[in-house]
Amino acid sequence: MSQSPNRQWRLARRPVGMVSETDFEYREEPLPQIGDGQALVRNLYVSFDPAMRGWMEDRKSYIPPVGIGEVMRAGCVAQVLESKAPGLAPGDFVQGLFGWQEYAVAGPGLGAATKIPPGTPLTWPLGVLGITGLTAYFGLLDLGKPKPGETVLVSGAAGATGSVVAQIAKRVIGCRVVGIAGGREKCAWLTGELGFDAAINYKDADWRDQLRRACPGGIDIDFENVGGEIMNTVMAEMNLHGRVVLCGLISEYNASKRMLGPYDTILMKRLTVSGFIILDYAPRFTEAVMQLGQWMMQGKLRHVDTIVEGLDAAPEALNMLFDGENRGKLLIKVS
Numbered sequence: 461m462s463q464s465p466n467r468q469w470r471l472a473r474r475p476v477g478m479v480s481e482t483d484f485e486y487r488e489e490p491l492p493q494i495g496d497g498q499a500l501v502r503n504l505y506v507s508f509d510p511a512m513r514g515w516m517e518d519r520k521s522y523i524p525p526v527g528i529g530e531v532m533r534a535g536c537v538a539q540v541l542e543s544k545a546p547g548l549a550p551g552d553f554v555q556g557l558f559g560w561q562e563y564a565v566a567g568p569g570l571g572a573a574t575k576i577p578p579g580t581p582l583t584w585p586l587g588v589l590g591i592t593g594l595t596a597y598f599g600l601l602d603l604g605k606p607k608p609g610e611t612v613l614v615s616g617a618a619g620a621t622g623s624v625v626a627q628i629a630k631r632v633i634g635c636r637v638v639g640i641a642g643g644r645e646k647c648a649w650l651t652g653e654l655g656f657d658a659a660i661n662y663k664d665a666d667w668r669d670q671l672r673r674a675c676p677g678g679i680d681i682d683f684e685n686v687g688g689e690i691m692n693t694v695m696a697e698m699n700l701h702g703r704v705v706l707c708g709l710i711s712e713y714n715a716s717k718r719m720l721g722p723y724d725t726i727l728m729k730r731l732t733v734s735g736f737i738i739l740d741y742a743p744r745f746t747e748a749v750m751q752l753g754q755w756m757m758q759g760k761l762r763h764v765d766t767i768v769e770g771l772d773a774a775p776e777a778l779n780m781l782f783d784g785e786n787r788g789k790l791l792i793k794v795s
């Protein structure tokens with residue numbers, strides 16, 4: 461087995477605003493030893509998610525914060541090197557919250573490993589068949605309840621969650637899909653390769669007018685990933701009894717003060733707004749993975765990712781989510 465050290469990033473302090481490398485401590489530790497019921501895994505891909513910014517804050521949430529001095533938490537795809545855990549053998553590919561490090565001990569609790577079915581492309585369990593794909597699936601279908609012909613607006617449309625929401629809405633349900641994303645190239649990609657009916661670049665000065673022109677019959681479902689000014693503008697275009705799936709508010713994750721939101725519009729338009737955390741759907745993950753996998757095989761969905769090389773880039777990679785430098789799922793390829 462490799463004698464190389466375990467390179468890792470630990471949280472050094474609570475960041476203020478965008479993260480910087482000095483919020484983390486880079487360490488080289490000896491390879492961990494495993495006990496009964498545990499396995500040693502080597503990370504191959506590390507997932508980058510906006511939620512990580514929230515996990516660094518010391519506040520009550522759906523999952524405990526990452527402690528100062530702990531390895532930064534992240535979903536990963538890894539390969540088993542050594543195992544004393546039932547059902548896991550060297551060579552198996554697994555996924556779990558193994559963190560920003562090269563090697564990890566998989567065991568019960570937060571670091572549990574789930575086997576990846578043979579033949580699955582290794583980036584899919586962190587993207588279209590992972591948390592972001594599941595979020596798209598349940599958020600759109602269970603809460604948005606889309607019907608063919610309805611207009612679905614997706615903010616953060618070129619990202620991991622948004623791009624899957626839009627593909628399901630368009631190609632599986634038959635909705636009219638309008639996306640909001642940052643940059644002309646991203647928008648051209650959304651309408652060209654992903655088949656959106658329209659895409660609006662929120663960095664254009666006249667993006668609000670573009671939005672109104674792109675949704676002449678109003679908006680039936682807002683799949684909201686961004687919040688703030690974008691959400692306010694979208695809400696004004698909602699149709700009566702529209703559904704707002706409040707998935708995320710990325711525009712506010714680095715802000716010290718959060719805005720209150722467009723509650724007046726929700727009231728006047730009798731909108732249904734459903735906040736959700738994907739972990740609530742854990743008992744139905746298998747159902748969703750089977751269905752998403754089938755849509756992939758039928759060519760209805762495409763897995764899209766942006767892959768950065770090397771664990772050294774972890775702190776910078778996290779900021780790429782907030783600068784919009786990713787298309788689809790952002791991953792680090794460790795080795």
Ligand SMILES: NC(=O)c1ccc[n+]([C@@H]2O[C@H](COP(=O)([O-])OP(=O)(O)OC[C@H]3O[C@@H](n4cnc5c(N)ncnc54)[C@H](OP(=O)(O)O)[C@@H]3O)[C@@H](O)[C@H]2O)c1
Nearest residue numbers: 595619620621641642685708709710711736737738782784
């Ligand atoms: N509720 C849940 O259980 C759940 C689960 C997973 C994800 N989420 C939420 O879903 C959203 C998307 O997450 P993801 O993992 O799929 O990330 P992602 O969309 O792949 O990446 C984030 C994207 O957000 C856009 N963005 C960043 N800052 C922005 C700003 N200030 N204004 C407008 N757009 C901005 C950027 O694209 P542009 O170039 O377009 O700016 C960036 O590429 C997040 O809000 C996340 O918290 C929620």
